[in-house]
Amino acid sequence: MTTLLVSQTNYEEHLTPKGHPECAARLVAVAEALSAPEFDALVRQDAPYGDLFLAELVHDANYLPALRDARPAEGIRSLTSDTVISGNSLDVVATGLGGALAGLRGVLLGEVDNAFCAIRPPGHHAEIADTSGFCLVNTAAIAAREAQRKYGAERIAIVDFDVHHGNGTQDIFKDDPSVFYASSHQMPLFPGTGRPDEHGVGNIFNAALKPKTAGAEMRAAYNEIILPALDNFAPDLIILSAGFDAHILDPLAQLEWVEDDFRWVTGKLMDIAERRCGNRIVSLLEGGYDLKGLSGGVSTHVATLLNG
Ligand code: ZN
Numbered sequence: 001m002t003t004l005l006v007s008q009t010n011y012e013e014h015l016t017p018k019g020h021p022e023c024a025a026r027l028v029a030v031a032e033a034l035s036a037p038e039f040d041a042l043v044r045q046d047a048p049y050g051d052l053f054l055a056e057l058v059h060d061a062n063y064l065p066a067l068r069d070a071r072p073a074e075g076i077r078s079l080t081s082d083t084v085i086s087g088n089s090l091d092v093v094a095t096g097l098g099g100a101l102a103g104l105r106g107v108l109l110g111e112v113d114n115a116f117c118a119i120r121p122p123g124h125h126a127e128i129a130d131t132s133g134f135c136l137v138n139t140a141a142i143a144a145r146e147a148q149r150k151y152g153a154e155r156i157a158i159v160d161f162d163v164h165h166g167n168g169t170q171d172i173f174k175d176d177p178s179v180f181y182a183s184s185h186q187m188p189l190f191p192g193t194g195r196p197d198e199h200g201v202g203n204i205f206n207a208a209l210k211p212k213t214a215g216a217e218m219r220a221a222y223n224e225i226i227l228p229a230l231d232n233f234a235p236d237l238i239i240l241s242a243g244f245d246a247h248i249l250d251p252l253a254q255l256e257w258v259e260d261d262f263r264w265v266t267g268k269l270m271d272i273a274e275r276r277c278g279n280r281i282v283s284l285l286e287g288g289y290d291l292k293g294l295s296g297g298v299s300t301h302v303a304t305l306l307n308g
Helices: 025-033 052-057 063-070 089-108 139-151 167-173 215-233 259-277 291-307
Strands: 003-007 043-046 076-078 084-086 114-118 156-160 179-186 204-209 237-242 281-285
Touching (some): 003 089, 003 291, 025 114, 043 089, 052 089, 052 139, 089 114, 089 139, 089 237, 089 281, 139 156, 139 167, 139 237, 156 167, 156 215, 167 179, 179 215, 259 281, 259 291, 281 291
Parallel strands (some): 003 114, 156 179, 156 237, 179 204, 237 281
């Protein structure tokens, strides 16, 4: 495979309080992991600024203006109990979006087979009208809409293996049969949504995993729920909300996935991408808060994207 790696250069400028799990050190760990010789074949690109007005494709019209107004002149301001904004946060969100759109462009123009975008902050908890869970703007959702609007892709699948349910992504697409959303996540856990009986208009598939379960339960859930539904949907493009907080080392959740589980799920999704959409996968980093678990998960995921 030809795999594009898109990296942010201004990721440190989104400030979070000391001890906050969503910190700049996450992307330092990811960059270090992906600098190993086994990744020499990656096509590398710095994330350009993306147009934040595109947030209107998925968020309320007053969503972005409210975020702009919330920026403090200095320091950090809390938006919710766990979500913060600093003076330059929206610049970082803009390169996160620009990175995702660069990945989208490379994949949809056929310049590369797939792409991984190492970006922060995560986005999948950002709902139509509300920020939450460390997320300011729902980057994966905007990328899905841009794939349709700019590139003419019709059927977009978003698969989310972050340990938390992507309440924002489900909220945005729950009434839209052109976008498929499937999530595997620990339940009970923040944000509390993602019950298996939440089906949207037949386009939502939730696999709830019990705390302390590991790869066997995850693989069964994908084999029984997510993979057949994804195959049946026959997407033109697969966007991954790639979180690595289901890793056994992660401090925010109690699933017990190891590197081989991230390899397995990536490979299974690639099998469907090969059969249904010419290998087209754009993978966006979401969560992952233990630096060792994050770098191990990302290494395995990207190595699989690259080598099959
Ligand atoms: Zn998460």
